[in-house]
Amino acid sequence: MTVNSNELQVKGCKVTPQRRLILDILSNAESHVLTAEEIVNQARAIQPNISASTIYRNLGTLTELGLLKRLDSMGEGWRYEINSGHHHHLVCLKCHNAVSIDFCPMSREVKELAEQSGFEVADHSFEIRGYCINCRVGDKKGEGAQDLVGDER
Amino acid sequence: MTVNSNELQVKGCKVTPQRRLILDILSNAESHVLTAEEIVNQARAIQPNISASTIYRNLGTLTELGLLKRLDSMGEGWRYEINSGHHHHLVCLKCHNAVSIDFCPMSREVKELAEQSGFEVADHSFEIRGYCINCRVGDKKGEGAQDLVGDER
DNA sequence: GTACTTGCAAAGATTTTGCAAGTAT
């Protein structure tokens, strides 16, 4: 999943190296969903004097434009991913990898069930947490092979 | 759902007025899931000189003891509720009321689907967001009948 | 050339921590 610069222009926003960098980091993260902090760190590994506020501002901007999607994060602030449509995730509790799944629990039956009480359904979230195949191999509690840290590009 | 003082003692922790207050607020909230800030505010309405740090500390402690459950909150910090077993919520985007639902998307099929990739399922979350029947009546965007504010006991 | 962006530094907001005083058991 890559976002090219055209998509930025089409949205009526200027293509700056900082914005490209953010989008590239998230694109390369592929199966990752990164926190703002992680994006700042990875961006600094490439462009050391990029400002954190620039990144925070752009994460907001790009999310509003619909290029990024914000997920909540069990209390660790927001996590961001390239917006590639509606889907849910398997999230590894050790390495924080997030891989998309096709299954969506919001069937017509479930929606109707919710609506029985007069509730108007607007949105939903679903997330499965556990341990990915890589992290199951080692010790689940260990701090071993955290693949989020490091340069990642 | 009420937590009596015995449960605190059984967990090997002292029964202080502050802890009772926190549990009472959350018990009375019934269908509410409150943020730390809301709990602080409600607590202060009753015991004005209670310290916010006491509440933060106790929310942590009570969660570790399993008396409370922490939910994440689309970026607004944690929300807390009395731990009354596994269930999911319909959350109103206007008044933030959270009502429990019985339906759980984690069927055996879904679990197996997740496990096909070698993922070990540990946990999951599911939340339906929208507008509760009370809030549908009025203007959804208005700030009108926020029933979280106020003294609530 | 001009409006939008950036970096910096400072301000905000929220949560955590150290420590002496207070309290439940």
Add this chain to the structure above:
DNA sequence: ATACTTGCAAAATCTTTGCAAGTAC
């Protein structure tokens, strides 16, 4: 009596904002 808790104030985080300088178009 004593170990656990509290309140206070200070620190630590994380995120936002104001503004002058810089940049994409």
